[in-house]
Amino acid sequence: MVNVSATMTASTDQRSRVASLLDGASAKVILPILTMALVLVAWEYFCILLEIPPYLVPKPTEFLGRFYTDFANIGYHMWATSKVILMAFVFAGIIGVTMGYMIVTFATLERGAYPLIVFLEIIPKTITAPLFVAWFGVGLSSKLMLTTFIAFFPILVNSIAGFRSIDPRLYHISRSMGANWSQTFRFIQYPAALPYIFAGLKIASVYAVTASIVIEFVGSTEGLGYLIIEAMAFMDMELMFAAILATALTGLLFNLVVTSFERLVIPWMQYRQ
Amino acid sequence: MMLNDVRPEGHGEEGPEEIMQSAAPTEAQRIALSGRRVSKTFRTKDGENHALGPIDFDIKEGEFVSIIGASGCGKSTTMLITAGLMPATSGEIHFRGQRLHSPLTDVGIVFQDHLLLDFRTALDNVMLQQQIRRLDRNAALERARELFAKLNLTGAENRYPSQLSGGMRQRVSIARALVHEPSILMMDEPFGALDAITRNQIRYDLELLWMETKKTVIFITHSIEEAIGLSDRVLVMSNSPGTIIDEIHVDLPRPRPVHLGEYPEFTKYANRVFDIFEKIGVYRFGRRN
Amino acid sequence: MFSRRLALAALGAGALALASAGTASAADKMTLTLNWLAQPFQSGFFLAKEKGYYDEVGIDLTIIEGKGSTSTAQITAAGSTDVGFVSAATAISLIGKGAPIKIIAETMHGNFQTVASMEGSNIKEPKDLIGKSVAVCPGCAQLPMLKGMLAKAGIKEGEVNIQNVDQSAHISMLEEGKIDAVAGDPNTISIEVEERGGKVRNMYFKDWGIGQISYAVIARNDKLEANPDLYKRFVAASLKGWRGIIDDPEAAITALQNQYKEIKLSRHILLRQLKEGIIPFICVEDSPGIGKASDHLWDVTYEVMTNYMGLDANIDIDAAHTHEFLPADLPSCDLPS
Numbered sequence: 063m064v065n066v067s068a069t070m071t072a073s074t075d076q077r078s079r080v081a082s083l084l085d086g087a088s089a090k091v092i093l094p095i096l097t098m099a100l101v102l103v104a105w106e107y108f109c110i111l112l113e114i115p116p117y118l119v120p121k122p123t124e125f126l127g128r129f130y131t132d133f134a135n136i137g138y139h140m141w142a143t144s145k146v147i148l149m150a151f152v153f154a155g156i157i158g159v160t161m162g163y164m165i166v167t168f169a170t171l172e173r174g175a176y177p178l179i180v181f182l183e184i185i186p187k188t189i190t191a192p193l194f195v196a197w198f199g200v201g202l203s204s205k206l207m208l209t210t211f212i213a214f215f216p217i218l219v220n221s222i223a224g225f226r227s228i229d230p231r232l233y234h235i236s237r238s239m240g241a242n243w244s245q246t247f248r249f250i251q252y253p254a255a256l257p258y259i260f261a262g263l264k265i266a267s268v269y270a271v272t273a274s275i276v277i278e279f280v281g282s283t284e285g286l287g288y289l290i291i292e293a294m295a296f297m298d299m300e301l302m303f304a305a306i307l308a309t310a311l312t313g314l315l316f317n318l319v320v321t322s323f324e325r326l327v328i329p330w331m332q333y334r335q
Numbered sequence: 336m337m338l339n340d341v342r343p344e345g346h347g348e349e350g351p352e353e354i355m356q357s358a359a360p361t362e363a364q365r366i367a368l369s370g371r372r373v374s375k376t377f378r379t380k381d382g383e384n385h386a387l388g389p390i391d392f393d394i395k396e397g398e399f400v401s402i403i404g405a406s407g408c409g410k411s412t413t414m415l416i417t418a419g420l421m422p423a424t425s426g427e428i429h430f431r432g433q434r435l436h437s438p439l440t441d442v443g444i445v446f447q448d449h450l451l452l453d454f455r456t457a458l459d460n461v462m463l464q465q466q467i468r469r470l471d472r473n474a475a476l477e478r479a480r481e482l483f484a485k486l487n488l489t490g491a492e493n494r495y496p497s498q499l500s501g502g503m504r505q506r507v508s509i510a511r512a513l514v515h516e517p518s519i520l521m522m523d524e525p526f527g528a529l530d531a532i533t534r535n536q537i538r539y540d541l542e543l544l545w546m547e548t549k550k551t552v553i554f555i556t557h558s559i560e561e562a563i564g565l566s567d568r569v570l571v572m573s574n575s576p577g578t579i580i581d582e583i584h585v586d587l588p589r590p591r592p593v594h595l596g597e598y599p600e601f602t603k604y605a606n607r608v609f610d611i612f613e614k615i616g617v618y619r620f621g622r623r624n
Numbered sequence: 625m626f627s628r629r630l631a632l633a634a635l636g637a638g639a640l641a642l643a644s645a646g647t648a649s650a651a652d653k654m655t656l657t658l659n660w661l662a663q664p665f666q667s668g669f670f671l672a673k674e675k676g677y678y679d680e681v682g683i684d685l686t687i688i689e690g691k692g693s694t695s696t697a698q699i700t701a702a703g704s705t706d707v708g709f710v711s712a713a714t715a716i717s718l719i720g721k722g723a724p725i726k727i728i729a730e731t732m733h734g735n736f737q738t739v740a741s742m743e744g745s746n747i748k749e750p751k752d753l754i755g756k757s758v759a760v761c762p763g764c765a766q767l768p769m770l771k772g773m774l775a776k777a778g779i780k781e782g783e784v785n786i787q788n789v790d791q792s793a794h795i796s797m798l799e800e801g802k803i804d805a806v807a808g809d810p811n812t813i814s815i816e817v818e819e820r821g822g823k824v825r826n827m828y829f830k831d832w833g834i835g836q837i838s839y840a841v842i843a844r845n846d847k848l849e850a851n852p853d854l855y856k857r858f859v860a861a862s863l864k865g866w867r868g869i870i871d872d873p874e875a876a877i878t879a880l881q882n883q884y885k886e887i888k889l890s891r892h893i894l895l896r897q898l899k900e901g902i903i904p905f906i907c908v909e910d911s912p913g914i915g916k917a918s919d920h921l922w923d924v925t926y927e928v929m930t931n932y933m934g935l936d937a938n939i940d941i942d943a944a945h946t947h948e949f950l951p952a953d954l955p956s957c958d959l960p961s
Contacts, residue, residue: 115723117698196796199797200802200803231450237420238443238444239467240440281789283788296934297714330495
C-alpha cells in the first residue's frame with residue numbers, strides 16, 4: 063500500500079514537473095523548434111517517398127548540410143541583408159510614427175497625404191524594385207530606400223490607429239491640467255499608441271525581410287537574395303534552399319527581437335482587458 | 336480616517352437651524368465663477384444647432400451647485416465652457432473677476448467615464464497631476480495616499496485600471512481631480528456609469544470629502560436625488576436650447592444621509608423639480624394629486 | 625435531278641475533306657520550349673516552321689517561349705514539354721544532378737556571350753576588370769561564365785565587384801557610366817548601344833578559356849526511348865532550319881516577325897543580330913557539321929565546366945549527350961563568303 067502511494071506521488075510529481083517545464087518560457091522556444099523539426103522530417107520523407115528529383119527540390123538533409131558547410135558564406139550574406147533591414151526598420155519606425163502622429167493631428171494631411179501613400183504602396187514590389195534600382199543604382203541606398211518604404215506602411219497605419227484610440231475627452235483633462243504639447247505627447251499619446259505601434263512593427267519586420275530580398279533579386283552586390291540568385295545561376299539547388307532557410311531565419315529573428323523589445327517597453331500589456 | 340456624521344468645522348454644538356443659515360448665500364462670499372449671456376451654437380453639416388443659452392449664473396466660493404436637466408439640454412456644454420475647454424459662441428465666463436480665455440487650470444474634472452490611462456497604475460494616474468503641474472513629488476504622494484484612504488482605495492495604488500472595479504476606477508478619477516488641491520471641482524454625471532448601491536456609497540463619501548475643504552463644485556446630473564442630496568443650490572435647465580428655468584436653494588443639514596426620504600423638505604424640493612420637468616415635457620405622467 | 629447531283633458532289637467533296645483532314649491529324653504533335661522569349665538566335669526553328677520542314681516530316685510543332693534556361697531545362701526534365709532549347713551548360717549541370725534528360729543536338733557551338741564595356745573604358749582582358757564593377761542579370765548563365773573566366777585568369781574572389789542587376793537596367797547603366805561592364809548577350813547590348821551612336825568593346829568569354837558548347841536541344845530519356853523516330857525527324861527538320869538561316873537570313877527574320885508580331889525591334893537591328901552575333905557562332909573551327917560538336921569541343925566543355933563552373937567532376941559527360949538522333953548527312957557549317 064505504502065509503496066503504491068509512494069510511486070503515485072512520484073509520478074504525479076514528475077508529471078507536474080513536466081507540465082511546468084512545458085508551461086514556462088522554454089515552451090516558447092521548444093515548441094517552435096519541435097514543429098520545425100517535424101516539418102523537416104515530413105519534407106525529407108515525402109521527398110524520398112515521392113522520389114522528387116533533387117534538381118527540383120533538395121532534401122532537408124542535403125541543404126541543411128550545406129547550411130553547415132557554407133556557413134561562413136551564408137553568414138556573410140545574412141549579415142549583409144540584416145544590416146540593411148535593421149537600418150531600414152529604424153528609419154521606417156521613426157518616419158511611420160511621426161507621420162502617423164501628423165496625420166491624426168492635422169486633418170488636412172490625412173485627406174491629402176494618406177491616399178497618396180496608399181497608392182504608392184499598392185504598386186507591387188516587383189515593379190517598384192527595378193525602378194528604385196534604375197534611379198538610385200545598385201547598392202545600399204536603393205536597398206535601404208525600398209525596404210524603408212515598404213516597412214513603413216504597416217507602422218504608419220498602426221500608429222494612426224494608436225493615436226486615434228485615445229478618447230478625445232482625455233484631452234479635456236490634460237488641458238485642464240495645463241499640459242503643453244510635449245507633456246501631452248509623452249504622458250498620454252505616445253504610451254497609448256505604443257501597443258498599436260508594436261503591432262505595426264511586428265508586421266513590418268516580415269515585410270522588411272521580403273522587400274530586402276526582392277530588391278536584392280533585382281539589383282545587389284551582396285545579401286541573401288544575391289546568394290539565392292547566384293546559387294540558381296550555378297544550378298546549386300542545395301545552396302539555394304540553404305539560403306532560403308537563412309532568409310526565413312532572419313525574418314524569424316527580427317520578429318523575435320521586436321516581440322522581446324515589446325515586452326520590455328510595454329510591461330502593462332499583460333494587464334489589459 | 337472614516338468620517339461619520341461629523342459636524343462641519345467651526346460650528347461646535349449648533350443645531351440644524353444654525354447650519355441652514357450658514358448654507359444660505361451672503362454678500363460676503365466671493366463669486367468664484369460667473370457666466371454672462373453664455374450661449375453655444377454648434378455648426379454641423381445639417382445646419383446650425385443652437386444648443387445652449389443664453390444663460391447667466393454666479394457660483395460662489397465654496398458653493399456646491401448642481402445643474403440638472405434632461406439629456407442633451409446643454410448642461411455638459413455649460414460645464415465645458417465654464418472650464419474654458421470649449422469656446423462660447425457668445426457671452427463670457429469670469430473666474431474670480433478675470434475673464435476666462437483659455438482652459439482653467441485651478442480645477443479638477445471628473446467625467447462619467449473614468450478616463451484613466453490604462454497603462455498607468457492607479458497611483459501613477461493620480462500622480463499625472465503632479466508630473467504635469469510640476470508639483471512637489473513627496474507632498475503630492477502624501478496627499479494622494481491620503482485621498483486613497485479617504486476614498487476607500489487602500490491597496491489599489493499599484494493596480495492597473497483594468498484590475499479595478501467600475502466604482503474604484505471612478506474613485507481614482509476623483510482622487511486625480513483632487514490631489515493638486517484645486518479651488519474648483521467640476522463633475523459631469525460622475526456616477527452615471529455606476530450601479531445604484533455604488534452610486535449611493537460614493538455620493539456619501541464625496542460629500543464627506545467635500546466638507547473637509549469646501550471647494551467650489553459644479554455638479555452635472557440628471558438624478559434629482561443626487562442633485563438635492565449633494566448641493567447647496569440646484570439649477571434646473573430647460574430642454575435644448577438649455578436655459579436656467581429654476582433655481583432651488585437646498586436648506587438641508589449636512590452631512591446628508593443617503594436615504595433622503597427622512598426629510599419632508601426633500602420631497603418638497605423633489606416635487607418642484609418633477610413639476611418643472613413635467614411642465615417642460617421631460618416627464619410625461621398622468622394627472623397627479 | 626440537278627439538285628441531287630449537286631448534293632452528291634457536295635457529299636463527295638465533304639468526304640474527301642474529311643479524309644485529307646484525317647491524314648493531317650496523323651501528324652505527331654510536339655511542343656518545343658525555348659530558353660527565353662523569341663529572338664533572332666532561335667530563328668532556326670522559326671524558319672523551319674515557316675518553310676514547312678516540320679510538316680514535311682509529319683510533325684505538328686508548337687513553339688513556346690521560355691523563362692530562362694534553368695526553367696526550361698527543369699520543365700523538360702519534368703516531362704511537361706517534349707523538347708527544349710537551352711544553354712548547354714545549364715543542361716549539363718542539371719544532368720549532373722540526376723535529371724533524366726539528354727542533349728540530342730548541339731545547335732550552337734560557339735559561346736557568343738561577352739563582357740561588354742564602353743570603348744573608352746579600355747577593358748581588353750580579364751585583368752582589366754580588377755577593381756571594376758560588372759553587372760550580371762539575376763540567375764543568368766553569364767554569372768558562372770564570368771566567375772570561370774576570372775578564376776582562369778587567376779583573379780581572386782572579391783577583386784571584381786560583381787553586381788546582380790536586372791537586364792532591363794544594363795544598357796542604361798552602361799551608357800550612363802553607373803557600371804563599368806556588363807556580362808551579357810552582345811546581341812542585345814552592343815548592337816543596341818551602337819545603333820544609338822555609342823561604341824562598345826566586347827571581350828568574348830571563349831577567347832579567355834570559357835569556350836564551352838553554347839546551346840543545345842534536349843529531351844527526356846523516356847520520351848526518346850518511346851519514340852526515337854519522332855525525335856530523329858524533329859532534329860533533321862530543325863537542323864535544316866538552322867542551315868536555312870545561314871543561307872537566307874532575310875527569310876529567317878521574316879519568319880521571326882511573322883510568328884512573333886509583338887517584337888518591336890526594327891528589322892534592321894534583328895538582321896544585324898543574326899548576321900553579326902549568331903551566324904558566326906553556329907559552328908566553330910573544328911565542327912563536323914551543324915548540330916554536332918567535335919569530340920575536342922566536348923572535352924573542352926567538360927574541362928571548363930568542372931574546373932570553373934562548379935560541375936561535379938564525377939559526371940559521365942558522354943552519357944549526357946548522344947548523336948544517335950542526328951541525321952546521317954549533317955548540314956554543313958560553310959558560311960557564305
